[in-house]
Amino acid sequence: MKDEPHLQKLVSKIVRLPALPDNVLAIQRLIRAPDTTAETVGQAIARDQALSAQVLKLVNSGFYGFTTPVASIAHAVVLLGFGALKTLLVSTAAASLIGSAFPGLYPHSLTCARIAFILARRQGLDEPDELSAAGLLHDIGKMVLATHLPEEYEAVKKAVHERNLLFMDAETATMGVTHADLGAWLLAQWRLPAQTVEPIRRHHAFDPDAPFAERAAALHLADILARAEGVGDPGDSRIPRPDPRALAALGIGLPDIRPLMDEAFDQLTDLYSGDAAA
Amino acid sequence: MNTLPLQKARPGDVLATDLTTPEGVFALGKGATLSASVLARLDKMGVASVTIRSRSDDDSAAAMNTALAQLAARFAGCETDPILAEIRRVAEDHVRLRFE
Ligand SMILES: [Fe+2]
Ligand SMILES: [Fe+2]
Numbered sequence: 001m002k003d004e005p006h007l008q009k010l011v012s013k014i015v016r017l018p019a020l021p022d023n024v025l026a027i028q029r030l031i032r033a034p035d036t037t038a039e040t041v042g043q044a045i046a047r048d049q050a051l052s053a054q055v056l057k058l059v060n061s062g063f064y065g066f067t068t069p070v071a072s073i074a075h076a077v078v079l080l081g082f083g084a085l086k087t088l089l090v091s092t093a094a095a096s097l098i099g100s101a102f103p104g105l106y107p108h109s110l111t112c113a114r115i116a117f118i119l120a121r122r123q124g125l126d127e128p129d130e131l132s133a134a135g136l137l138h139d140i141g142k143m144v145l146a147t148h149l150p151e152e153y154e155a156v157k158k159a160v161h162e163r164n165l166l167f168m169d170a171e172t173a174t175m176g177v178t179h180a181d182l183g184a185w186l187l188a189q190w191r192l193p194a195q196t197v198e199p200i201r202r203h204h205a206f207d208p209d210a211p212f213a214e215r216a217a218a219l220h221l222a223d224i225l226a227r228a229e230g231v232g233d234p235g236d237s238r239i240p241r242p243d244p245r246a247l248a249a250l251g252i253g254l255p256d257i258r259p260l261m262d263e264a265f266d267q268l269t270d271l272y273s274g275d276a277a278a
Numbered sequence: 279m280n281t282l283p284l285q286k287a288r289p290g291d292v293l294a295t296d297l298t299t300p301e302g303v304f305a306l307g308k309g310a311t312l313s314a315s316v317l318a319r320l321d322k323m324g325v326a327s328v329t330i331r332s333r334s335d336d337d338s339a340a341a342m343n344t345a346l347a348q349l350a351a352r353f354a355g356c357e358t359d360p361i362l363a364e365i366r367r368v369a370e371d372h373v374r375l376r377f378e
Contacts, residue, residue, distance in 0.1 A: 224365070225365065227352065228349075228352070228353075228365045228366065228368075228369040229372060230345065230348060230349060230369070230373070237348070237351060237352055238352060238354075239352050239353055239356060239362065241356070241362065242359070242361050242362065242365075244361075247361065254360060254361060254364055257361065257364045257365055257368060258364070258368050261368040261369070261372070262368070265372045265375070272376060
């Protein structure tokens with residue numbers, strides 16, 4: 001990949017990797033053990049009260065489309081399955097990290113997650129709940145930038161404000177890589193699977209031939225729609241152009257936009273009141 | 279805050295300034311809420327106009343205009359893309375719905 005040297009140079013400046021908490025790491029180890037079942041993982045999460053509370057808060061934050069509240073970890077495990085559980089665990093830890101980047105990034109991320117879920121369900125994509133967790137994480141690279149690369153972040157912010165650029169264009173202009181590359185790098189370090197990492201890497205640079213292109217297309221469009229609805233703050237105040245190939249990959253045409261956005265809008269009302277802090 | 283003829287004031291409006299009669303006599307203090315009977319009494323006292331705080335529907339009209347202006351700024355330069363033009367139309371309808 002042509003950006004690789006830029007990325008390596010940038011991440012070499014990060015003194016300490018944004019870390020997952022020990023309890024999350026322990027459960028990740030359990031998940032990787034050969035004979036672990038979803039039930040044992042559920043029990044391990046349930047024994048950790050603080051983690052259970054965070055997991056349930058996220059499960060009930062609206063992006064899984066459950067109509068009744070999920071009250072227990074055991075119930076969450078049944079509803080979500082193993083794959084989504086792994087991503088959810090990282091999302092739980094990431095939610096507060098994303099919230100610490102800059103105000104507005106978490107509501108933007110949560111909006112993108114909800115829209116990605118709706119999009120996945122409407123278009124019949126696999127595992128909508130994993131996609132919504134990826135939606136929550138899609139801009140985590142901005143957190144890395146804001147909290148671990150302060151000089152670079154200042155230069156990007158300056159370019160965004162002085163030249164009214166998209167955040168990603170300001171990143172390319174000043175660093176040669178974007179938050180999508182940084183985020184994918186971090187999530188790979190955190191051992192998230194390729195089906196989550198690759199779509200996040202491609203959410204602003206759609207490639208129909210890249211792995212998991214359909215999911216990348218969903219994140220690409222969900223980000224644009226989250227910006228259109230004006231919830232939260234992605235760090236700039238413009239709208240990227242939707243890539244026609246991404247829309248084609250999703251099977252979305254002009255007549256599908258209104259019903260999709262109307263369904264999303266119905267599920268965003270609580271976010272407009274502005275109390276979506278991580 | 280705006281000044282209206284007394285006939286245009288409604289019960290529930292809140293005074294934004296102290297109110298005096300045409301003779302210069304203090305009638306009601308800033309912050310008082312006008313009721314139907316108070317409005318009738320002010321009329322008898324010869325008060326022709328009142329200065330009231332903006333009503334909550336004026337506030338929400340202002341908030342809606344701000345949201346629409348932000349939306350227009352976000353979409354500036356996107357007019358040529360038919361999908362983005364549609365996204366913008368729907369988002370604009372959603373802003374109006376939120377403030378209805
Ligand atoms: Fe992004
Ligand atoms: Fe985004």
